[in-house]
Amino acid sequence: xxxxxxxxxxxxxLGAAVAALALPxxxxxxxxxxxxxxxxxSFLGDPEAKTLKxxxxxxxxxxxxxxxxxxxxxxxxxxxxxKARTFATRMVExxxxxxxxxxxxxxxxxxxxxVFEEAGIPFISLAGAxxxxxxxxxxxxxxxxxxRMACGKIYEDMNKRGISKIGIIGGTGGFGKxxxxxxxxxxxxxxxEIVAQETYGPKDADMTPQLTKIAGAEGLQAVxxxxxGQGPAIVTRNYAQLGIDVPLYQSHGVASKSFIxxxxxxxxxxRLPASALLVADKLPDSDPQKSVVVGYRDAYMAATxxxxxxxxxxxxxxxxxxxxxxxxxGSSDPAAIRDEIEKTTGFIGTAGExxxxxxxxxxxxxxxxxMLEVKNGEWTLVE
Amino acid sequence: xxxxxxxxxxxxxxxxxxxxxxxxxxxxxxxxxxxxxAQGEFVMLGGMITYFTYSxxxxxxxxxxxxxxxxxxxxxALNKLxxxxxxxxxxxxxxxxxxxxSIFLRGLAQVVFDKQLHRFPSISGDDPISIGGAxxxxxxxxxxxxxxxxxxxxxxxxxxxxxxxxxxxxANNKLAAQLVGIGTNNMMTLSFALxxxxxxxxxxxMTPVTLTSYDVGLTLALKGFAGAILGxxxxxxxxxxxxxxxxxxxAMTAGYISSEYKDAVAFIVILLVLFVMPNGLFGRSALExx
Numbered sequence: 001x002x003x004x005x006x007x008x009x010x011x012x013x014l015g016a017a018v019a020a021l022a023l024p025x026x027x028x029x030x031x032x033x034x035x036x037x038x039x040x041x042s043f044l045g046d047p048e049a050k051t052l053k054x055x056x057x058x059x060x061x062x063x064x065x066x067x068x069x070x071x072x073x074x075x076x077x078x079x080x081x082x083k084a085r086t087f088a089t090r091m092v093e094x095x096x097x098x099x100x101x102x103x104x105x106x107x108x109x110x111x112x113x114x115v116f117e118e119a120g121i122p123f124i125s126l127a128g129a130x131x132x133x134x135x136x137x138x139x140x141x142x143x144x145x146x147x148r149m150a151c152g153k154i155y156e157d158m159n160k161r162g163i164s165k166i167g168i169i170g171g172t173g174g175f176g177k178x179x180x181x182x183x184x185x186x187x188x189x190x191x192x193e194i195v196a197q198e199t200y201g202p203k204d205a206d207m208t209p210q211l212t213k214i215a216g217a218e219g220l221q222a223v224x225x226x227x228x229g230q231g232p233a234i235v236t237r238n239y240a241q242l243g244i245d246v247p248l249y250q251s252h253g254v255a256s257k258s259f260i261x262x263x264x265x266x267x268x269x270x271r272l273p274a275s276a277l278l279v280a281d282k283l284p285d286s287d288p289q290k291s292v293v294v295g296y297r298d299a300y301m302a303a304t305x306x307x308x309x310x311x312x313x314x315x316x317x318x319x320x321x322x323x324x325x326x327x328x329x330g331s332s333d334p335a336a337i338r339d340e341i342e343k344t345t346g347f348i349g350t351a352g353e354x355x356x357x358x359x360x361x362x363x364x365x366x367x368x369x370x371m372l373e374v375k376n377g378e379w380t381l382v383e
Numbered sequence: 384x385x386x387x388x389x390x391x392x393x394x395x396x397x398x399x400x401x402x403x404x405x406x407x408x409x410x411x412x413x414x415x416x417x418x419x420x421a422q423g424e425f426v427m428l429g430g431m432i433t434y435f436t437y438s439x440x441x442x443x444x445x446x447x448x449x450x451x452x453x454x455x456x457x458x459x460a461l462n463k464l465x466x467x468x469x470x471x472x473x474x475x476x477x478x479x480x481x482x483x484x485s486i487f488l489r490g491l492a493q494v495v496f497d498k499q500l501h502r503f504p505s506i507s508g509d510d511p512i513s514i515g516g517a518x519x520x521x522x523x524x525x526x527x528x529x530x531x532x533x534x535x536x537x538x539x540x541x542x543x544x545x546x547x548x549x550x551x552x553x554a555n556n557k558l559a560a561q562l563v564g565i566g567t568n569n570m571m572t573l574s575f576a577l578x579x580x581x582x583x584x585x586x587x588x589m590t591p592v593t594l595t596s597y598d599v600g601l602t603l604a605l606k607g608f609a610g611a612i613l614g615x616x617x618x619x620x621x622x623x624x625x626x627x628x629x630x631x632x633x634a635m636t637a638g639y640i641s642s643e644y645k646d647a648v649a650f651i652v653i654l655l656v657l658f659v660m661p662n663g664l665f666g667r668s669a670l671e672x673x
Contacts, residue, residue, distance in 0.1 A: 198637070203599065206634075209635075209638035210642045212638065242511075242518055243511070262500055
């Protein structure tokens with residue numbers, strides 16, 4: 001009997017102690033996120049999730065924001081729009097989050113938008129498509145640059161070199177197809193005339209017929225290859241094999257060291273637009289983005305052991321903007337946070353300088369991209 | 384003219400790759416009547432194992448031989464562990480098992496290797512050879528040579544050796560083959576091993592040109608299968624001709640019509656040929672004995 005009483009008392013004390021310990025860890029500000037941590041888009045969601053977890057830990061260790069701790073409520077939607085919508089409802093009704101950073105894929109983002117619009121929760125998407133912010137929705141923002149901007153950056157460089165007649169050879173995968181369309185669409189704005197267009201399948205082994213056709217086009221001055229994966233490397237090798245002597249432009253989809261490894265010597269002289277994050281070391285010290293991208297890259301590599309990707313950078317930008325907005329608003333009221341996100345100006349993120357406004361919920365311009373050229377097997381900055 | 388030559392070179396190179404896959408298909412088909420949909424995975428294994436052995440510091444030739452041997456073992460394992468236990472099941476069930484095996488091998492490659500694209504150096508350099516204004520890579524000649532060599536070897540094997548004839552007999556009538564003293568199980572194992580070797584050889588030869596990754600097998604299997612069907616399932620010459628034809632049709636369509644339609648045109652031609660000649664270009668019609 002005495003023993004039972006004793007154990008009961010001990011349980012109570014222990015329980016109270018645990019409760020007391022747990023109390024300070026209980027967060028005051030809840031930020032939601034639904035990412036594709038697994039599934040076909042996990043190459044997006046995985047670095048995004050790791051980045052958010054890393055940033056929340058870092059922030060809370062430094063005393064949080066406005067003296068309050070941040071709690072991250074994270075769900076894995078596997079890029080499934082149905083799941084994303086369910087999680088969105090859960091975040092609004094059960095978790096009562098004040099802002100949401102996430103939605104790795106465009107599909108998941110579009111499914112979640114109506115929920116957050118109705119509830120009045122600010123939502124920063126990490127997905128690529130331009131439909132997310134065009135037309136502008138009151139509660140919706142996004143951080144990644146668009147493929148339309150990549151086309152613009154390439155055309156800008158072509159204008160500088162006096163190139164006006166180009167051929168496009170595009171992959172038929174999702175990325176290549178979308179960018180191909182955007183590049184055709186935006187070409188007249190830069191006075192670029194497209195004299196030949198060809199495509200190839202994402203798994204094709206040889207593109208010499210398409211390139212031979214393009215090379216035969218009248219007045220050709222350059223060739224552009226929007227694509228992702230093995231296609232661009234094979235196009236680059238075939239290009240060298242055929243000895244086509246006009247400049248070749250690749251897209252930001254292959255801006256990594258592995259492209260140079262796969263394409264070998266054929267990659268010499270190839271130009272492409274890329275996020276500053278990938279050339280962190282190459283940026284001059286005077287570059288305003290240098291400290292941001294080097295800092296994020298080093299922190300991410302130290303925390304995860306993985307190499308850094310632009311996708312994690314999108315999450316970095318989104319989270320930092322939300323925290324800055326909460327700080328400026330001095331409260332965690334969703335409407336106040338939304339107003340402050342929209343007022344973001346001069347924010348230097350991994351994607352570039354962000355200047356939001358009531359009619360621009362992306363806030364990036366072409367400075368988001370750097371033009372790179374392969375020289376002696378290394379990326380070098382053009383400019 | 385130089386344009387036509389360029390399209391021709393491209394078509395023959397890609398066609399030879401398809402032909403190597405098609406030859407692998409007919410090897411197993413000839414012994415068992417089963418279409419092995421894991422054929423593309425043999426090609427993938429050939430390329431991936433060579434790459435990883437080569438980057439571990441082994442000379443390229445040794446890495447290639449090692450990859451072909453390991454893939455042979457994978458072929459034998461596929462027969463012993465997946466097809467063998469289900470023997471007696473209908474051919475359709477066996478084909479479904481090979482689809483499962485292909486998904487399994489793809490998954491395994493993701494875990495054992497990685498999900499990145501890989502390439503190793505060409506056998507005789509990357510300087511293109513110029514012929515009549517068109518160019519061809521030395522590696523393409525190796526691929527074409529590999530396809531021709533594999534075809535010749537298989538042709539001689541099936542028509543001039545007792546073992547080859549025993550394999551054909553096994554496919555034709557298993558019971559009768561057993562009655563005349565053929566070890567039918569051994570014949571099955573042999574044909575799986577040979578088929579895996581031909582696939583792996585294709586993977587080794589094509590990787591410097593086409594690159595490789597864990598998921599290259601699926602498309603190759605489809606195109607190679609189309610080639611084998613077009614040529615007439617079962618005949619080595621048909622596999623060679625069918626594979627080359629599919630590659631040539633693709634290249635010519637991309638060159639003279641539009642690259643948008645190259646896959647569509649290739650499959651339309653196959654459908655039309657099969658409509659007129661249901662047994663393919665070089666296939667013999669199956670005889671049903673009563």
